[in-house]
Amino acid sequence: MSGAWRWLLGLKDLPVDAEGLRPAWERPLPVWGWLLVIAAAIGVAAWSYRGLDAPPRRRAILSGLRTALLLVLAICVCGPMLELPREDIEPDSVVVLLDRSRSMGVRDGEAGPDGRETREAVLQRVLAEAGAAWRDPGSSRRVSWIGFGTGTVDLAQISASSADDSDLDPATTPPIDTGDPDGWSTRLAPALEEALRRTTGRPLAGVVVISDGRTEAPPDRELVRRIAGAAAAVHVVPLGAAEPLGDASVARVEAPRRAFVRDAVPVVVRLDNRGRRGDVVVELVDETSGRVLDSSMVVMDPDGDDLLETVLTARPGDGVVEGSRRWSVRIAGDADLVPENDTTSFPIELVDRPLRVLYIEGGPRWEYRYLKNLLVREPSIESSVMLLSADRDFAQEGNTPLARLPRDADEFAQFDLVILGDVPAGFLTEARQEAIRELVERRGGGLVLLGGPRSMPSTWSESPLAALMPFSGGFDLERRGEAVMMRPTEEAARLGVLRLDDEAESGWPVDLADPDYGWSRLQWVQRIDPERLKPTAEVLAEAVSADDPSGEVGATPIVIGMRYGAGQVLYVATDEIWRWRYGRGETFHERFWIQLLRLLGREAVEADVPVRLAATPERAVIGRPVLVTVDLLDGSLGVDPPETVLVEARDADGEIAVTAELARAAESSWTGTFVPERVGPLDLTVAEPGLAALAGAATVRIEVGRPDDELRLADADHALLVALAEDTGGVVHAIDGEVPVLDRVHEAIPNRAIVTESPIRERIWASPLFFMLILLLAATEWSVRRLSRLD
Numbered sequence: 001m002s003g004a005w006r007w008l009l010g011l012k013d014l015p016v017d018a019e020g021l022r023p024a025w026e027r028p029l030p031v032w033g034w035l036l037v038i039a040a041a042i043g044v045a046a047w048s049y050r051g052l053d054a055p056p057r058r059r060a061i062l063s064g065l066r067t068a069l070l071l072v073l074a075i076c077v078c079g080p081m082l083e084l085p086r087e088d089i090e091p092d093s094v095v096v097l098l099d100r101s102r103s104m105g106v107r108d109g110e111a112g113p114d115g116r117e118t119r120e121a122v123l124q125r126v127l128a129e130a131g132a133a134w135r136d137p138g139s140s141r142r143v144s145w146i147g148f149g150t151g152t153v154d155l156a157q158i159s160a161s162s163a164d165d166s167d168l169d170p171a172t173t174p175p176i177d178t179g180d181p182d183g184w185s186t187r188l189a190p191a192l193e194e195a196l197r198r199t200t201g202r203p204l205a206g207v208v209v210i211s212d213g214r215t216e217a218p219p220d221r222e223l224v225r226r227i228a229g230a231a232a233a234v235h236v237v238p239l240g241a242a243e244p245l246g247d248a249s250v251a252r253v254e255a256p257r258r259a260f261v262r263d264a265v266p267v268v269v270r271l272d273n274r275g276r277r278g279d280v281v282v283e284l285v286d287e288t289s290g291r292v293l294d295s296s297m298v299v300m301d302p303d304g305d306d307l308l309e310t311v312l313t314a315r316p317g318d319g320v321v322e323g324s325r326r327w328s329v330r331i332a333g334d335a336d337l338v339p340e341n342d343t344t345s346f347p348i349e350l351v352d353r354p355l356r357v358l359y360i361e362g363g364p365r366w367e368y369r370y371l372k373n374l375l376v377r378e379p380s381i382e383s384s385v386m387l388l389s390a391d392r393d394f395a396q397e398g399n400t401p402l403a404r405l406p407r408d409a410d411e412f413a414q415f416d417l418v419i420l421g422d423v424p425a426g427f428l429t430e431a432r433q434e435a436i437r438e439l440v441e442r443r444g445g446g447l448v449l450l451g452g453p454r455s456m457p458s459t460w461s462e463s464p465l466a467a468l469m470p471f472s473g474g475f476d477l478e479r480r481g482e483a484v485m486m487r488p489t490e491e492a493a494r495l496g497v498l499r500l501d502d503e504a505e506s507g508w509p510v511d512l513a514d515p516d517y518g519w520s521r522l523q524w525v526q527r528i529d530p531e532r533l534k535p536t537a538e539v540l541a542e543a544v545s546a547d548d549p550s551g552e553v554g555a556t557p558i559v560i561g562m563r564y565g566a567g568q569v570l571y572v573a574t575d576e577i578w579r580w581r582y583g584r585g586e587t588f589h590e591r592f593w594i595q596l597l598r599l600l601g602r603e604a605v606e607a608d609v610p611v612r613l614a615a616t617p618e619r620a621v622i623g624r625p626v627l628v629t630v631d632l633l634d635g636s637l638g639v640d641p642p643e644t645v646l647v648e649a650r651d652a653d654g655e656i657a658v659t660a661e662l663a664r665a666a667e668s669s670w671t672g673t674f675v676p677e678r679v680g681p682l683d684l685t686v687a688e689p690g691l692a693a694l695a696g697a698a699t700v701r702i703e704v705g706r707p708d709d710e711l712r713l714a715d716a717d718h719a720l721l722v723a724l725a726e727d728t729g730g731v732v733h734a735i736d737g738e739v740p741v742l743d744r745v746h747e748a749i750p751n752r753a754i755v756t757e758s759p760i761r762e763r764i765w766a767s768p769l770f771f772m773l774i775l776l777l778a779a780t781e782w783s784v785r786r787l788s789r790l791d
Helices: 003-009 032-047 056-078 119-128 160-165 188-200 221-229 364-379 430-441 464-470 488-494 577-584 588-610 689-695 718-728 741-748 770-787
Strands: 023-026 080-084 085-088 094-100 107-112 115-118 141-148 152-154 204-211 234-238 249-252 257-262 264-275 278-286 292-300 306-314 321-330 345-350 355-361 382-386 417-420 448-450 486-489 537-545 557-566 567-572 611-616 620-621 624-633 646-650 656-666 669-674 681-688 700-705 754-758 760-763
Touching: 003 770, 032 056, 032 094, 032 646, 056 080, 094 119, 094 160, 107 646, 107 741, 115 119, 119 611, 141 188, 152 188, 188 204, 188 221, 204 718, 204 741, 221 718, 234 718, 249 321, 249 345, 257 588, 257 689, 264 278, 264 292, 264 321, 264 488, 278 306, 306 488, 321 669, 321 770, 345 700, 355 364, 364 382, 364 577, 364 588, 417 430, 430 448, 430 464, 430 567, 448 464, 448 588, 486 557, 488 537, 488 557, 567 588, 577 700, 611 681, 611 700, 624 646, 646 669
Parallel strands: 094 141, 094 204, 204 234, 257 345, 355 382, 355 417, 417 448, 448 567, 620 700
Antiparallel strands: 023 080, 080 760, 085 754, 107 115, 141 152, 249 264, 264 306, 278 292, 278 321, 292 306, 321 345, 486 537, 537 557, 557 567, 611 624, 624 669, 646 656, 646 681, 656 669, 681 700
C-alpha cells in the first residue's frame, strides 16, 4: 500500500508491507440492518426535497447527494476499520516412544539372504520410510521423539539441511538419531508417565509406541485410565515376531580350571530352552585355533524341560597342547533368536605331566595285581605302590618305588591322589591319616577307597578318614547275595567317566549290559543302602541283579563320588573289575580305572601352583558380593603369611575395576568379598607383593551380568501392546502395507491444535478520506441548492 493511501486512510499501526488486508466493522450491522439504513436514507432524502419547486432532474440530484451523505454518516457510525488477519496457533503434541533396549538386537524379523532381520533393522526401516509429516510437522504440531529402556532419553532430530550436508538422501534418512539400543531392560510404564508429564496443560493428540512389547514394567490400570482420560489414544507399532520363534541359550558351563593334556576333559553344558523346537548343535571350540573339539546334538522341545544338559569332551588327540587356553561353548548356526547368549567362553590350564598316584594295598588280591600293572604300564601315570602284607625283602613296585610310606602332609603332597585298598585302619598312623585328609581337603587331592572283604571299610569307622566315606552309619557292609551287573548313571555321563566304548552312543559297552556273558557278572559286591549316602555323594554307577539288569528294584550304589573340601573321594564297592579282562582284554578294565583316576586328579593339578585363587560365583550379578579365596598351598617356601591379601579385578581393557582386601581366615588362607559395579568380564589376580610372585600369571575370570537383563526372555509380547491400544482407543498398526506404517499412524491421529484469531485492526472512519468525502458531499449539495436559489 502506497504512502498516499496510508495518509488518506489514516493508517499508523498496520505494517507497511502488510498483505491480505480486509475491511471490518467496529459495530457491524447485519444485511437486513443495512437494507433498512439505505431505505431510511433514501426516504429521508426524498422527503426532504418533496416540495422543491425545481425540475425533477435537479430534485433527483439533490436527493441522491443527501442519500449519499446520510449513508457515509451511517458508515462512520458503524466504525469502519481495516483488518490484517492473524492467527495464534497452540500446536498439539504427539509423543513417539521408541524401544531402545537390548532386545532390539533379536533376530526375528523377515528372513532374507543374510538371515533374519533384527528388530532394530526393522525399526530403522520404519523410520526411514516416514513421510514429510513426521520430518516437518508444521506449526500446528509438535512431535517429541523419546527413547526408552531402563530410563528415557530425548532423541535428536535430523534436519533436512543436516542430511544434505552429510550426503544423505533426506527422503530415506530417518528423521531422528536413535543411537544404539543398549538398555538392559524395558520399562514401558515410566515412559508413558513421562509422555503425560511432558504434555501437561497442552493438547495431546496421541502417543505412538514402537516396541516389541517385552517389558518388566507394564502400564497398570490407573495409568491406562489417565491416558484415556486425556483423550490421547495410544497407537502401537509392534516389532518382532507375533508367534515366538523360541530361543536356546548357554545357561551354564561347568569345566575344570586345570586338566591333564592326555585327559578326556569333560565340559558340562546346560542349555536354557525358551520355546525353541528342533535340533541344535552344541560345539566345544578352542578359541586360539578355532578347532571344534567336540559337538553334540540336543533336541529342543518347547513342551518339555526348559533346562537341558549335555556333555562335551575334549579327548586326547584333539590337538590339545600344554598351556593356558580359552575354550568356548557355542550353539552352532544362525537360526537362534538371540545370538548374544549362544556363546560362553572359559579359561583352562592344560598340564603335560604324569598323574602321580600312591597305591596302598593290604594283600595281593586279584584287583591289586591288575590295577598295579595298569599303573606301571600307563605312560600318563607315575605310580608308587606299597603292599603292606609283603615281606621286608619284597621290592615295592611302581614307576617310583617307595622304601616307606609318606609320614606327613608335605610328603603326601607329592602325590595327586591316593588309592587305599583293603587296608586295616591300624596300619596307618593317625598322623598319616590326617595328612591324607589334608591332601584332599586343602590341596584338592583325590582319594580312592577300594572296598574289600577284610578291612575296607569295616575297620575305619573310628578313624580320621571316616568323615571322607561317602556314606554314613555302620561300616560293616554285607555282600550282595547274587551276581550283579554294573550300570552307569547320568552323573557319570555328566562327569565324562565310565565311557568304555567309543562306538556306543551312551559310551557303555553292550557286552557289559548283557548277563549272558559270564565275565560281565560281578560276583562280589558290597551292599550299600542308598538311604545311607551323604547329601553331597553322587552315584556314578549302580549294581543291579544279573537276573534283571534293566530293573530298578534292588539297585545299590557301586561307584560313589563325593566332594570333600577342595578335592574328591571315590568309593568302589567291588574288587572284581578285573573280570572284564576275560571278555575284551585290558580295554574295559583300563578305561574304567584311568577315567576315574583322572577325574580325581583334575582337582589335584591345582596343587602344582603354590598359591590358589578362587572366586564364586563365576557368573556374578552387578551389585551382589563375590567371594574371593586365596590359599597358600606350599608352606615350605619360606613366605611369611601376611594378615591381609590384596586382589585386583581388571576389566576387558586391563583397567583396575575394583580391589578386594582379603582377611586371614586360617594360617595360610584368606577370604573376602567385593561388589562388582560394572557389567562384563573381570580378571582377578593376586596383587599382594609376597604372594604375587608365587601366584605367577594365574587369573580367575568371572562374568558380571545384570539381574534385569531382558535377553533372558526375548520373545515379543504383542498381546500387551494390543491391550494397551484397545484400552485407550488407539489402533494397532502392522508394519506391512502399501502405505508406510508411520504415514498410516499420522492419518489416524486427530488434529487437536487450538487456533485463536488475533487480527490487527485500525479505525478509518476518522481518516482524512472520510472527512473529505463528507465535506465533498455536503459542499456539492449546498452548491446545487444555491443554484436552485433554495437558500
